[in-house]
Structures are given as structure tokens and as C-alpha cells.
Amino acid sequence: MSVLFVGKSKEMYQAVRSHQRTDRRLEVDLLGYGEFDSLQSPAQAEHSLIILGVSDQEDADSVDRILMSDRVDRPTPMVVIASKPSGEQLLRWMQAGIAAVELWPCHSSRLAFLLDSLTVNRRMHRSIMQRRPMPSPDCVVDDSIVLESRAMKHLVQQLQRVAPLSANVLLGGETGVGKTTLARLLHDNSSRFKAPFVTVNCGALPESLLESELFGHRRGAFTGADTNRKGRFEEVGSGTLFLDEIDSIPLGSQCKLLRAIENRVFEPLGSSKSVQFRGRIVAASNSPLDRLIERGLFRADLYYRLGVIDFYVPPLRERREDIEHIATRVVRELARETNSPVKTISPLVIDRLQAYHWPGNVRQLRNVVHCSASLCVGDQIEMSDLSGRWLRDVSLPPQKIDDARANDRVTSAPPDLTESSDSATLAQMREKSELAQIRRVLKDVDNNRTRAAIQLGISRTMLYRKIAKYGIAEVG
Missing domain, CATH: 1.10.8.60 (Helicase, Ruva Protein; domain 3)
Known part of the structure; x- marks a missing residue:
């Protein structure tokens, strides 16, 4: 299998090339961005995987230039290894067709996992997008997701774009906004949809039980451990592990969680044998993690590993x-x-x-x-x-x-909107403006209330209520 590394970072190139020692079938070629741009037919390059190394802003600009060209249309998957990318860059690259983004420095086991999973089949990147049809962002995606507001439509569109990728996702927002439902949407629209979706409520577990719940334990690991037990990291297999209320994890447990996410291996309590983690992590936080980091309550390195792609769910x-x-x-x-x-x-x-x-x-x-x-x-x-x-x-x-x-009546008398602008309250002035706008639109559409509701950007039910509220008859 042949891998093309594009970039100027010798450290990144050597990290990729070091896997030739364990896999003699692996061939790694090196090109600078200038050389890659000069290729006359890059789409016909015989490589199983292309890795774009980003060590500074100049490299990031080169990646943007490549992704705007026709190179992204070929079936060869492309991966970015980047040092301190911004959230905007991450989202832009993934929307443009990047199969995965790995933060640098990355552990060798994580890099090996990427190479193994992305070079098995050259057509994997294309087939992921074709394996399952995406729901339309203009309809209700799930029975418990309502997409009437522009904010939720935009959010679901973004989630649909990143769902097929392997990158970890962090969902932020207040309690009760629907983060669990959106995490499930990510899973259902990914290539992992047939694998388990496992939820862990981190806020409901005391610190003494958290490690056992996440990583499992072996018999005799502690008092009461009479049998072996698999943890959630092992139960999920190749599915999606949803870590809810991640902001409630104590600092002591954050270090162990970071190692499992970063190295993609973990050890159950009482065992010295490492187990590989094959799933994807979606985490949710009720509190802004950046503020917790400033207060010393959350590890910055764990935040960067969890929030490869970061979304904010707006409150109701x-x-x-x-x-x-x-x-x-x-x-x-x-x-x-x-x-x-x-x-x-x-x-x-x-x-x-x-x-x-x-x-x-x-x-x-x-x-x-x-x-x-x-x-x-x-x-x-x-x-x-x-x-x-x-x-x-x-x-x-x-x-x-x-x-x-x-x-306790459903409707009240139409408000008096005849007062002068000098004595009218702000609410009366707003209602007067709203009434004039509704009357104008109704006149433009010949009293067709369906078309009027569409033009006003409200539902028909809302329009009927406002017509009753203002006592509007047919507008001539």
C-alpha cells in the first residue's frame, strides 16, 4: 500500500514513515506542497492514502488551495495532520471532503489506526458517503428534533456533514437542549450506524466507580469485583460512545480518559493487558469547557482531543x-x-x-x-x-x-393602535408596525393566507392568531 505525504514537516513525515518497520507493504512517498501543485495529473496518482501535513499557516493555506481544486473529487482518501488548527479550519477541511483530521503531536498507535483503517480500501472514503442516504435538512430528522428555526436547521446541516467522519465531536449547550438526540443523529448517519450507540452519564457516576464503568475491571480488582466486567469503551466496539456531562468528570479521572482517547488503548482495572478502542467519541457538556479550563477544573489537552469538531446547541x-x-x-x-x-x-x-x-x-x-x-x-x-x-x-x-x-378566553379584543406616536408605548408601536406589515402582505397576495404566512416567515397557525388578535378583515 502506498501513502503520499505532502508537507515540509520532517517530524510528521518520519512519524508516518516509521510504520514501515512494522508493515513492510507500506510505502511512503514525500512531496512538498509546491511539487504537489505542479503535478499535471494528481488525480491519477497511484496512492492508497494522501496525508497533508500542516505545521504553520502557510501549510494551512496550501491545504485550502488543494481542497478548492479538483483533487478532492478522486476516490483516494485524504487525511490532515495539523498542529493547533482553529475550529473554523477543521470544519472547513471536513466539509471539503477530508476523511479525518489528526492533531499533532499524535501517538504512534493513533497514527497506525488511521493508516490501517484508511488504506484497506481506496474506495472507503467515497462509499462512506454513499452507504446511507442523508436526511434532508428541511424536514424533521428525528421524532424529537424540530427544525422550524434557522439555528437548528443550520446546526443539523453541519452535523450531517461531519457524521460520516471519524473525528471526535463535542456538543455544548445548556441542560435539556437535546444534545443526546443530536449525538444519536450523528451515529445514525455515520458508517457506524449498525454498531452500538452507548451512552455514559458521567455526572451520575461517583469518581470511585467512573473508571470501572468506562474501562471495566477484572475479577479481584477491588472488593466486590467477583467477575470480569467489560467497560463502556470495550462494549461500544466500532460504534459511538456518547459521554454526557463530560464537564463533571474529576481531574483525576480526566488523565486516564485522555490517555484512552489519545492512544486509543486502555487497561481494565486489575489488568495489565491493553485493549484497543475502535469507536468514535461524541461528548456533551452543559458548561463552557473553556471557562472550566481557566479555573483549573478541566484539562486543556483533553478538551482539544474531545473537541476536534465543536458545536453549540442554542437554548430554547x-x-x-x-x-x-x-x-x-x-x-x-x-x-x-x-x-x-x-x-x-x-x-x-x-x-x-x-x-x-x-x-x-x-x-x-x-x-x-x-x-x-x-x-x-x-x-x-x-x-x-x-x-x-x-x-x-x-x-x-x-x-x-x-x-x-x-x-380564560382564547382571543381578546383587538388592541387599540390609534394612539399617537408621542404617547404610544414601545409594545404598541411594535404591534402597529406588525399590523401594517401583515395588511400589506395580505394585499400583495390577494388574501391568500398560506402565501402570506410564507412571505412573513411564520406558520399559518401563527398568522391566523395574529389576524384574530388585530381583527383584520379581508384586505382589498
Whole structure:
């Protein structure tokens, strides 16, 4: 098998070339970026793998230039070994077709794993993308993922691009935003989708049990270890290991975790025999890891190994467009699974849900809707069903609170928007502007409300509520 190393770093080249000692079939050729650019027919080069070494910004610019050319269309997989790349560079290279990015310096066992896995079949890089069709980013990818907001559509598009790759992924965001579901999406759309998806809640394990849970133990390793037990790193096989709440791991355990990720080998407790780790790691953190690093609570080297590709999942308050769709889906799920009579949610309840800041995010929203549906006696969740704790927590502007408490009605009289601009409040001015925009769009589309909703960038349900709120008749 023939490998082409492109770059000027002698250390990187020697690290790749050193594997010829253990694999005599391996041939490593060396070219500088200038020589590689001058090749007349690089797409016909007979190499099983091309490794691009990046030791400085000049090398990074050369990689960008190569990836913008037609070289990336050939079936030969390309790997980047880079020293301190930025997150933007990593994402750009992977989106352009790089099969893997390895951080330098890297352990020899990690490099051997890459060479073995990527040179078995020259067509592996192309077949990974063809093995399973990707879901469209414009639809619901999973029953629990709503893609109404632009932020979530963009995030899922990015996840779809990196899912077929082998690089570790770090998902950051507040509790309850759906990181576990997104980790599962990465697994389901990768070449590992037939292998196990194993979840470890690091925050739920005391330090004394964490190492045994991750790496397993042998009989007699400690008091109570009566049998051999496989750890999660071994159970996952070639699948995806999801490490949830990675920010809660104590510093002492972080060192052992770093070694397993960096060297891709580990030893169960009570054993001196190393076991190879063949899976992919997706980690999730509720707290910003960079801040924990500044406080000395998280290792920077572990962060760089986990966050080869780093994503931020926005909280629900930053994507309020999703709230109505998530709530409606919960109601449909309950109707299907429990024969609940509840079919819809009143517009005033939707307004109240969209006004809340949701510190518990999607998880809390689902719990609120589930509780309200259980208390509901009709076929529609009304304000009276949002009782007790949830009613006190969820806040609305004062006018809507008074309306709700007075008669618990779905609609109220259209707001008075005739006041002068000198005495009008900010809310009245905003409503006046919104009313004028809706009337203008309705007139442009001859009162076709479906087309009007599309042009306004809102759902038809939302448009109907606003028409009722402002008392808009047909616009001539």
C-alpha cells in the first residue's frame, strides 16, 4: 500500500514513515506542497492514502488551495495532520471532503489506526458517503428534533456533514437542549450506524466507580469485583460512545480518559493487558469547557482531543419558533400513545409558552405540556390547565395576564393602535408596525393566507392568531 505525504514537516513525515518497520507493504512517498501543485495529473496518482501535513499557516493555506481544486473529487482518501488548527479550519477541511483530521503531536498507535483503517480500501472514503442516504435538512430528522428555526436547521446541516467522519465531536449547550438526540443523529448517519450507540452519564457516576464503568475491571480488582466486567469503551466496539456531562468528570479521572482517547488503548482495572478502542467519541457538556479550563477544573489537552469538531446547541429561548411545534408534537404523541382526548393547544396558551424563558429548555417544555394535557378535561389545553407551579413560573405581559385571569378566553379584543406616536408605548408601536406589515402582505397576495404566512416567515397557525388578535378583515 502506498501513502503520499505532502508537507515540509520532517517530524510528521518520519512519524508516518516509521510504520514501515512494522508493515513492510507500506510505502511512503514525500512531496512538498509546491511539487504537489505542479503535478499535471494528481488525480491519477497511484496512492492508497494522501496525508497533508500542516505545521504553520502557510501549510494551512496550501491545504485550502488543494481542497478548492479538483483533487478532492478522486476516490483516494485524504487525511490532515495539523498542529493547533482553529475550529473554523477543521470544519472547513471536513466539509471539503477530508476523511479525518489528526492533531499533532499524535501517538504512534493513533497514527497506525488511521493508516490501517484508511488504506484497506481506496474506495472507503467515497462509499462512506454513499452507504446511507442523508436526511434532508428541511424536514424533521428525528421524532424529537424540530427544525422550524434557522439555528437548528443550520446546526443539523453541519452535523450531517461531519457524521460520516471519524473525528471526535463535542456538543455544548445548556441542560435539556437535546444534545443526546443530536449525538444519536450523528451515529445514525455515520458508517457506524449498525454498531452500538452507548451512552455514559458521567455526572451520575461517583469518581470511585467512573473508571470501572468506562474501562471495566477484572475479577479481584477491588472488593466486590467477583467477575470480569467489560467497560463502556470495550462494549461500544466500532460504534459511538456518547459521554454526557463530560464537564463533571474529576481531574483525576480526566488523565486516564485522555490517555484512552489519545492512544486509543486502555487497561481494565486489575489488568495489565491493553485493549484497543475502535469507536468514535461524541461528548456533551452543559458548561463552557473553556471557562472550566481557566479555573483549573478541566484539562486543556483533553478538551482539544474531545473537541476536534465543536458545536453549540442554542437554548430554547433563542429559537422560540420551535416552541409551538414542540408543544404540538407532545400533544400528538400523548394522543397516539395514551388515547388522550387532548388534540390542540389554545393560542393564548401558545403565547404564554413562547413568552417564557425555559431554563430547562426542551425537556422542561415537554414536561409542562405533558402535565397540562393530563389536567385538561376537554380536547384543547386552555389557560386554566396551566395551573399551580407552571402558571406561576410562566410569565406574560401584564395585559395578557389580566385577560387570561378574567375570563380564560382564547382571543381578546383587538388592541387599540390609534394612539399617537408621542404617547404610544414601545409594545404598541411594535404591534402597529406588525399590523401594517401583515395588511400589506395580505394585499400583495390577494388574501391568500398560506402565501402570506410564507412571505412573513411564520406558520399559518401563527398568522391566523395574529389576524384574530388585530381583527383584520379581508384586505382589498
